[in-house]
Amino acid sequence: MKKILLTGAVALLAISWKPAPPVITIDGYTFRDLNGNGKLDRYEDERLSINDRIDDLISKMTDDEKASMLIGTGMPGFDGLTPVAGAIEGKVPGAAGGTYAIPRLGIPGVIVADGPAGLRIKPIRENTKATFYCTAFPVGTALAATWNTPLLEEVGRAMGQEVKEYGVDALLAPALNIMRNPLCGRNFEYYSEDPLIAGKMAAAIVNGVQSNGVGTSIKHYAANNQETNRLSINEHIDERTMREIYLRGFEIAVKESQPWTVMSSYNLINGTYTSARKDLLTDILRDEWGFKGLVMTDWFGGYAGFSALKAGTSNVVQQLSAGNDLLMPGLPAQKQAILDAMKSGSLTKQVVDTDLRRILTFVLRSPAMAKYAYSNKPALKAHAAITRQAAAEGMILLKNDKQLLPYTNKTKEIAAFGVTSYNFIAGGTGSGDVNEAYTVSLIEGLSNAGYKVDQELKQLYVPFVKNANYQDSLRKVKDGLLALPQRMKEMNVEKALIDKKATTDALAIITIGRNSGEGGDRKVDEDFNLAADEVALIENVTTAFHAKGKKVVVILNIGGVIETASWKDKPDAILLSWQPGQEGGNSVADIFSGMVNPSGRLTMTFPVKYDETPSAKNWLGTPADNPTDVTYEEGIYVGYRYFNTKNIKVSYPFGYGGSYTTFAYSDLKVDKDKLTVTVTVKNTGKVAGKEVVQLYLSAPHNSIDKPNEELKAFAKTKVLKPGESEVVILQLQARDLASFIEAQQAWVAESGKYTVKVGSSSLDIHQQADFTLDDALTVEKVHKAFEK
Numbered sequence: 073m074k075k076i077l078l079t080g081a082v083a084l085l086a087i088s089w090k091p092a093p094p095v096i097t098i099d100g101y102t103f104r105d106l107n108g109n110g111k112l113d114r115y116e117d118e119r120l121s122i123n124d125r126i127d128d129l130i131s132k133m134t135d136d137e138k139a140s141m142l143i144g145t146g147m148p149g150f151d152g153l154t155p156v157a158g159a160i161e162g163k164v165p166g167a168a169g170g171t172y173a174i175p176r177l178g179i180p181g182v183i184v185a186d187g188p189a190g191l192r193i194k195p196i197r198e199n200t201k202a203t204f205y206c207t208a209f210p211v212g213t214a215l216a217a218t219w220n221t222p223l224l225e226e227v228g229r230a231m232g233q234e235v236k237e238y239g240v241d242a243l244l245a246p247a248l249n250i251m252r253n254p255l256c257g258r259n260f261e262y263y264s265e266d267p268l269i270a271g272k273m274a275a276a277i278v279n280g281v282q283s284n285g286v287g288t289s290i291k292h293y294a295a296n297n298q299e300t301n302r303l304s305i306n307e308h309i310d311e312r313t314m315r316e317i318y319l320r321g322f323e324i325a326v327k328e329s330q331p332w333t334v335m336s337s338y339n340l341i342n343g344t345y346t347s348a349r350k351d352l353l354t355d356i357l358r359d360e361w362g363f364k365g366l367v368m369t370d371w372f373g374g375y376a377g378f379s380a381l382k383a384g385t386s387n388v389v390q391q392l393s394a395g396n397d398l399l400m401p402g403l404p405a406q407k408q409a410i411l412d413a414m415k416s417g418s419l420t421k422q423v424v425d426t427d428l429r430r431i432l433t434f435v436l437r438s439p440a441m442a443k444y445a446y447s448n449k450p451a452l453k454a455h456a457a458i459t460r461q462a463a464a465e466g467m468i469l470l471k472n473d474k475q476l477l478p479y480t481n482k483t484k485e486i487a488a489f490g491v492t493s494y495n496f497i498a499g500g501t502g503s504g505d506v507n508e509a510y511t512v513s514l515i516e517g518l519s520n521a522g523y524k525v526d527q528e529l530k531q532l533y534v535p536f537v538k539n540a541n542y543q544d545s546l547r548k549v550k551d552g553l554l555a556l557p558q559r560m561k562e563m564n565v566e567k568a569l570i571d572k573k574a575t576t577d578a579l580a581i582i583t584i585g586r587n588s589g590e591g592g593d594r595k596v597d598e599d600f601n602l603a604a605d606e607v608a609l610i611e612n613v614t615t616a617f618h619a620k621g622k623k624v625v626v627i628l629n630i631g632g633v634i635e636t637a638s639w640k641d642k643p644d645a646i647l648l649s650w651q652p653g654q655e656g657g658n659s660v661a662d663i664f665s666g667m668v669n670p671s672g673r674l675t676m677t678f679p680v681k682y683d684e685t686p687s688a689k690n691w692l693g694t695p696a697d698n699p700t701d702v703t704y705e706e707g708i709y710v711g712y713r714y715f716n717t718k719n720i721k722v723s724y725p726f727g728y729g730g731s732y733t734t735f736a737y738s739d740l741k742v743d744k745d746k747l748t749v750t751v752t753v754k755n756t757g758k759v760a761g762k763e764v765v766q767l768y769l770s771a772p773h774n775s776i777d778k779p780n781e782e783l784k785a786f787a788k789t790k791v792l793k794p795g796e797s798e799v800v801i802l803q804l805q806a807r808d809l810a811s812f813i814e815a816q817q818a819w820v821a822e823s824g825k826y827t828v829k830v831g832s833s834s835l836d837i838h839q840q841a842d843f844t845l846d847d848a849l850t851v852e853k854v855h856k857a858f859e860k
Contacts, residue, residue, distance in 0.1 A: 233284055
């Protein structure tokens with residue numbers, strides 16, 4: 073969910089919660105008397121189908137109740153655009169919103185809350201000394217970099233347990249939009265530039281969360297790929313690009329996990345808001361993919377901006393008729409518009425009842441409906457261990473000259489440079505943030521692992537960082553609720569001091585940090601590219617330490633891609649730690665010490681220069697000063713699909729990542745009939761480790777152009793001991809051979825030669841084999857969509 077106007081003080085309207093209802097006993101069966109009328113109404117009879125019960129409920133609802141249930145309960149503390157003093161917090165302070173309760177029918181309101189890296193609620197509340205902190209898990213980029221879906225399902229189970237035990241019914245997550253451009257401000261929440269990775273990771277999280285009996289809302293459906301003018305940007309995208317790139321991940325997530333809800337995005341596609349596109353929300357999502365849940369808008373979805381919020385209402389008839397069942401967070405003007413439309417007949421009874429059925433199905437399966445006795449005491453200690461493991465597994469060894477890492481010398485001091493070493497970034501800002509109890513910094517993690525951190529540098533950096541954070545807090549108050557994070561400038565460390573530390577200390581670490589958040593996109597200067605103070609720090613430290621025969625490690629505490637080509641030759645090792653959640657410093661130390669062998673792999677490409685990014689020339693749209701329209705000229709050629717096809721050199725390719733050991737691939741076999749691929753992977757090094765096996769497919773292009781290769785399957789081995797092998801089985805489907813051909817309005821596998829490429833990155837292929845499809849195969853016919 074995207075909170076447009078506030079990041080902290082979001083709460084539900086007060087909800088009246090009654091004790092458990094009385095019961096009615098009939099023929100030996102006991103039923104809850106939800107409305108307290110002393111008789112068994114059809115909707116209370118759990119022997120009946122859910123549809124029969126809901127039909128009875130709808131028949132008992134007034135028009136006012138129906139209109140109220142089609143919108144959320146608002147954002148307490150907000151009246152339009154002006155904060156309301158003394159607004160009452162609801163059942164779960166800090167939650168993002170909820171549905172309308174009908175007490176006379178025994179129907180509770182359900183509560184939804186952010187977010188992608190863990191539950192986001194208020195950690196401290198009035199009139200109690202208890203705290204309500206949640207676990208800050210690694211951000212989406214870090215989780216996806218594990219390439220480990222069972223691990224992500226475990227993370228999801230932990231998230232879902234906190235959701236349930238804190239009294240929330242559904243988590244507004246995961247976010248799986250495609251990383252179209254490295255500068256998107258919310259890329260830290262997302263998984264990949266590749267839809268297969270995005271879909272598989274999202275499905276794993278959803279299955280884990282929902283195993284607790286709570287819901288999820290996959291978002292932002294679809295093509296929410298920039299934050300600039302996100303409420304009003306009109307994206308011009310052809311149908312093939314939508315289906316192959318921007319919808320494919322959602323399709324995988326829906327089919328493999330059936331999330332309780334889907335959140336429509338803010339943007340327009342080909343002139344129509346996504347929340348009002350029937351082809352997107354009904355034809356594709358429900359009819360083609362089989363989605364069974366409800367669709368809700370993003371918060372204030374369908375409004376062009378703040379002025380539109382003041383001026384009137386979204387097009388509620390178009391949204392509700394398209395299949396967007398619930399308008400969030402809900403505004404009085406929307407309710408009145410719904411009532412007027414119901415009265416005039418422009419909003420039909422069939423549409424209203426269909427939307428209500430989906431909302432009521434959501435409510436009836438919720439913990440709130442079951443009056444679940446939540447404890448407010450989730451298993452935070454156990455979840456901290458899970459986040460520590462997940463963060464370490466997602467970290468990527470980008471460079472390791474002469475096997476510098478793992479570093480095991482704990483007798484001599486390590487010189488930690490860079491403000492981020494002392495101010496480690498757990499996660500991004502906005503609705504993707506988490507209110508955690510603590511964050512383990514890099515130096516804390518190293519100290520916890522028994523390393524000696526240079527105290528003189530620590531005594532200089534700590535007060536500098538403290539003051540910088542204080543000044544930044546003043547800026548955030550001045551800039552208001554939409555204040556975006558700013559890079560903390562590096563402390564000016566005199567060369568004489570650096571030379572001194574090169575003499576006395578055994579190793580140098582430099583941490584480079586980046587943060588971003590909802591509501592704004594990143595910049596090229598001093599963000600994608602390093603700033604002059606950072607370049608100088610790397611240059612001065614590496615020069616001084618190398619002159620003394622000492623080594624330097626760079627830690628990248630970032631949420632998305634940065635430029636690395638111009639400086640990566642200077643340090644001896646580079647570890648990409650991402651924004652690794654609250655246990656981040658400990659996770660880095662686990663990799664640093666060798667307790668964990670790095671097995672993370674990139675799920676996006678690191679280009680040599682930003683300008684070589686395929687979407688760079690049309691990023692954010694036109695006019696440049698206030699974009700209203702953006703054309704996806706690159707089409708399907710996003711990320712590695714572009715770089716590999718055009719043979720453009722990159723800094724680090726998609727799928728790349730190092731290890732403390734080595735692996736060999738052998739005995740590749742392809743069963744053409746069963747579309748099964750097997751390969752043997754052997755640990756040929758000296759320490760135990762995991763390998764990510766990636767399967768890319770090159771397909772014939774008889775009638776349409778295609779990328780050189782596309783990721784079609786992947787698997788992560790178990791921990792292989794030195795000399796140990798594993799036979800990895802990768803299963804393809806007929807759909808994996810197909811591309812979308814608009815002229816035929818179908819997914820078609822063309823006849824000709826297909827090449828299976830198996831390796832450890834998109835540019836590091838170890839084994840390959842061919843098979844031939846004699847005749848073209850129409851895999852699936854679909855609806856026509858995305859016409860302007």
